[in-house]
Amino acid sequence: MTMSKILIRGARVLGGEPQDVLIDGETTAEVGTGLDAGDATVIEAEGRILLPGLVDLHTHLREPGREDSETVLTGTRAAAVGGFTAVHAMANTFPVADTAGVVEQVWRLGRESGYCDVQPVGAVTVGLEGKQLAELGAMHDSAAGVKVFSDDGKCVDDAVIMRRALEYVKAFDGVVAQHAQEPRLTEGAQMNEGVVSAELGLGGWPAVAEESIIARDVLLAAHVGSRVHICHLSTAGSVEIVRWAKSKGWNVTAEVTPHHLLLTDELVRTYNPVYKVNPPLRTEADVLALREALADGTIDCVATDHAPHPHEDKDCEWAAAAMGMVGLETALSVVQQTMVDTGLIDWAGVADRMSFRPAAIGRLAGHGRPVSAGEPANLTLVDPAYRGAVDPAGFASRSRNTPYEGRELPGRVTHTFLRGCATVVDGKLA
Amino acid sequence: MKRHLISAADLTRDDAVLILDTAEEMARVADRPIKKLPTLRGRTVVNLFFEDSTRTRISFEAAAKRLSADVINFSAKGSSVSKGESLKDTALTLEAMGADAVVIRHGASGAPYRLATSGWIDGAVVNAGDGTHEHPTQALLDAFTVRRRLVGPEAGLGRDLEGRRITIVGDILHSRVARSNVHLLTTLGAHVTLVAPPTLVPVGVEQWPCDVSYSLDDVLATSDAVMMLRVQRERMNAAYFPTEREYSRRYGLDGERMAKMPEHAVVMHPGPMVRGMEITAEVADSDRCTVVEQVANGVSIRMAVLYLLLGGADTALSAAPARTEENK
Numbered sequence: 001m002t003m004s005k006i007l008i009r010g011a012r013v014l015g016g017e018p019q020d021v022l023i024d025g026e027t028t029a030e031v032g033t034g035l036d037a038g039d040a041t042v043i044e045a046e047g048r049i050l051l052p053g054l055v056d057l058h059t060h061l062r063e064p065g066r067e068d069s070e071t072v073l074t075g076t077r078a079a080a081v082g083g084f085t086a087v088h089a090m091a092n093t094f095p096v097a098d099t100a101g102v103v104e105q106v107w108r109l110g111r112e113s114g115y116c117d118v119q120p121v122g123a124v125t126v127g128l129e130g131k132q133l134a135e136l137g138a139m140h141d142s143a144a145g146v147k148v149f150s151d152d153g154k155c156v157d158d159a160v161i162m163r164r165a166l167e168y169v170k171a172f173d174g175v176v177a178q179h180a181q182e183p184r185l186t187e188g189a190q191m192n193e194g195v196v197s198a199e200l201g202l203g204g205w206p207a208v209a210e211e212s213i214i215a216r217d218v219l220l221a222a223h224v225g226s227r228v229h230i231c232h233l234s235t236a237g238s239v240e241i242v243r244w245a246k247s248k249g250w251n252v253t254a255e256v257t258p259h260h261l262l263l264t265d266e267l268v269r270t271y272n273p274v275y276k277v278n279p280p281l282r283t284e285a286d287v288l289a290l291r292e293a294l295a296d297g298t299i300d301c302v303a304t305d306h307a308p309h310p311h312e313d314k315d316c317e318w319a320a321a322a323m324g325m326v327g328l329e330t331a332l333s334v335v336q337q338t339m340v341d342t343g344l345i346d347w348a349g350v351a352d353r354m355s356f357r358p359a360a361i362g363r364l365a366g367h368g369r370p371v372s373a374g375e376p377a378n379l380t381l382v383d384p385a386y387r388g389a390v391d392p393a394g395f396a397s398r399s400r401n402t403p404y405e406g407r408e409l410p411g412r413v414t415h416t417f418l419r420g421c422a423t424v425v426d427g428k429l430a
Numbered sequence: 431m432k433r434h435l436i437s438a439a440d441l442t443r444d445d446a447v448l449i450l451d452t453a454e455e456m457a458r459v460a461d462r463p464i465k466k467l468p469t470l471r472g473r474t475v476v477n478l479f480f481e482d483s484t485r486t487r488i489s490f491e492a493a494a495k496r497l498s499a500d501v502i503n504f505s506a507k508g509s510s511v512s513k514g515e516s517l518k519d520t521a522l523t524l525e526a527m528g529a530d531a532v533v534i535r536h537g538a539s540g541a542p543y544r545l546a547t548s549g550w551i552d553g554a555v556v557n558a559g560d561g562t563h564e565h566p567t568q569a570l571l572d573a574f575t576v577r578r579r580l581v582g583p584e585a586g587l588g589r590d591l592e593g594r595r596i597t598i599v600g601d602i603l604h605s606r607v608a609r610s611n612v613h614l615l616t617t618l619g620a621h622v623t624l625v626a627p628p629t630l631v632p633v634g635v636e637q638w639p640c641d642v643s644y645s646l647d648d649v650l651a652t653s654d655a656v657m658m659l660r661v662q663r664e665r666m667n668a669a670y671f672p673t674e675r676e677y678s679r680r681y682g683l684d685g686e687r688m689a690k691m692p693e694h695a696v697v698m699h700p701g702p703m704v705r706g707m708e709i710t711a712e713v714a715d716s717d718r719c720t721v722v723e724q725v726a727n728g729v730s731i732r733m734a735v736l737y738l739l740l741g742g743a744d745t746a747l748s749a750a751p752a753r754t755e756e757n758k
Contacts, residue, residue: 190539193633193634194633194634195634195637196634197632197633197634198632198633198634198635198637198638199609199634199637199638200539200540200563201539201560201561201562201563201564201606201609202539202540202561202562202563204632204633206633270543270547271539271540271543271544271547272544312516315516315518315548316516316517316518316544317517317536317538317540317541317544318538318539318540318541318544319537319538319539319540319541319561320516320517320538
C-alpha cells in the first residue's frame, strides 16, 4: 500500500464524461481534464467507471466466534475486492455484539485490518433474545460509535421492545435495522412458501411473515417519530408497504440484497443448499418488483448480507444446511447485470444505492462522499466491459458459499482506494 | 438416463406401465413354493434408514432377498449417524463397501436427490420416503393395487389408469404419499381429487394437476378409489383442525360414507392406519379395503424397481422405448 500521489486518468466519474482524478495522500486533490501527472503514479482508466467507495450496511464478518468461516481480516479483504471501503459488521457473533466491549473489539480488528473500515452494528436486545434492550447508549458512546442497531438473524418481534428501541435510539440519532420475520409464521421454514415449496415438500416461509412485521414497524416508527431501516426486503408486498410509508413522509429506509435481485426459488429444485438463505429466494414477480423499487428509490440501497459458512454446513441435505450466501465479491457485478445492463439505473444510480445512501442511513462519516476535490479518497474503479465466470476458489473470503459459481457475471473492480491507499490493484489485493 | 428413482415425476407413462407389468411378473414368484429369483445374485442393496419405518424397510428387504441380492440394513439409530456423521460421510462409507443400490428413507425432503446428484456415490438411489416430499414406490404400489382391482391382474397388463377417478383424503400438506401419487396417477391418466381441510392443503396446490375439494361427501359418489391418509393427532396442537372428533366427522371414512361410493370402488390406505380417526374399523376390515393387499403388492413393486434399476447392462427403465424417443 503506497501513500503517495496517484493519477487516475480518463475514468468516467459516476459514469459521466472521462476525467482525471488526482489522489494526494488521503484526499482527492483534483478532478478535471488534462491533469498533469507530475510525480504521481498513473492508472490508465479509459473505459472504466469511477465510483465512491462502496458501503455495505449488512455484512457478517463472523469474528468473534466463527473464525472458521470468516474473520474481520478475511472479510475486509473480500470487501476490498468487491469495491467496498466500509462495511457494517452485524451483531450476531459469539459472543453477541451487545456490549461496548464486543463492538470495540470488532471496531479495533477492523482498524488493524486496513482493508476497509469496519463499523460495528450493535444488537438491539441482550443476546439477540428479544427480551431486554442491550446497552445501546454505551455502544454508541464507545470508540466504535455505533449508530445502527440490529438483532439481524432474528426479528425483534415483541412490539413493545421494538417500540422502545425505536424511541430510545432517537437520543443519539441511531436507527434500528429490522430483520422482518414473524417467528410463528416461519417455524420450520425452509424456503419461500408457494408453488415450488408445495412440490418440494419443504416448509414454507410465507411473504406475509415479512410484510406483517414491516407494516407494524413503519407504523411504530411513525407513531414514535423515529426512523426504521428494513433489512433485506424480499417481497413485492414489502415494496408496497414501504412505498406507502414513504408516501406518508415517514422516516423509513430499506435495503435489498444482490441475490434477491437476481435469483428465484426455482433454483431450490436442485435441493442444493447453496441457494438456502434467509429471507428465502422468492419468485420472479418479486425479483422484478424489487428491481423496480430499487430503481425508483422505494428501496434505498443494496446491502450484501454477506453470510459466510464453512463448506460442511452447505455440503449436506437441505434441511441440515446453514442459511446464507457470501456476497461482497460479487455484489457490484450482480447489480450491474440486474440494474445497469437492464437500463433501470445508471452508474450515478449505483453510486447512490451502493455508497451515498447506505452511508447516510448509517450516519457514516467519511464515506458515501462525492468524487470531488477535498473529499476523502475512498474510491472504486470498475471495468464494466469485463465478463467472467465466478470462481469461488479465487475468493478473498474464507468461505465459498456463493450461489454464482460458474455463472458469468459482468464487470470487475480493478482498483479500490481506502483514504488514498490502494487496497486492490488490477483486481488483486494490494 | 434413469439410474435412480427419486420422484414419481421422473417416470413417463411407459416407464410406469413397465414397472407395473414387471411387478405382475414378480407377484407370480410369490405364488411359487420357492419365492426366489437369482437375478440380483452378487449385488448389494443397502437399506439406509434415517427414520424408523419398519414396514417400508422390511418390504424393501423382502424384495431384495427374493431377487437374491445381499441386503445390508443401515439404521441411523445406534450408528455413527447418531454421533453426528454427515449424510455425505455415510454415503462415502457405503460407496467404499460397494453398494450397488441404496434405498434411502430420510426425514429431510430432498436428501435422496442430494445423495444421487452430489457425486458421493455411484450406485442407484431409491427414494423410500423423504420428509414431506415424495415416496415413489408407495405411489407405484398404489397404482398397481388400483389397476389390479379395477382392471384385473391379467387384463391390466400394458394398460394405464386412463379415466379412473381417484380421491386422496387427509393430511396432504405433510404427505409424501400424496405428492408422489398426484404425479404418478395423473401420468397414468387418472383424475385425482385431493380432499382435506384447507389448513392441510399446501399453498401453491393450485398448480398441481388435480382438483381440490374441502368436502369428502361431494366426491365419494364419483370416486373409483378413495385413498385415506393417516392424520397424526399432534397436528391438532398446531391448530390444523380443532379436535380429533371434528376431523373424523368431516373427513373420516365410515360405513355410511363408504355406502355412497360406487359398488366397484375400493378404499385404500398406505398404513399405518389410525382407526377411529381417518377410518373406522368397519371400513378398515371390509372387503373393499385393500390395505393388506397393498402391503403384498409393495414387495412386488419394490422387486420390480430393484430389478429394473439393477437388472442388467441395459437397465430396463432406461431401455423403455418411449423414453428413447422422448430424449430426442
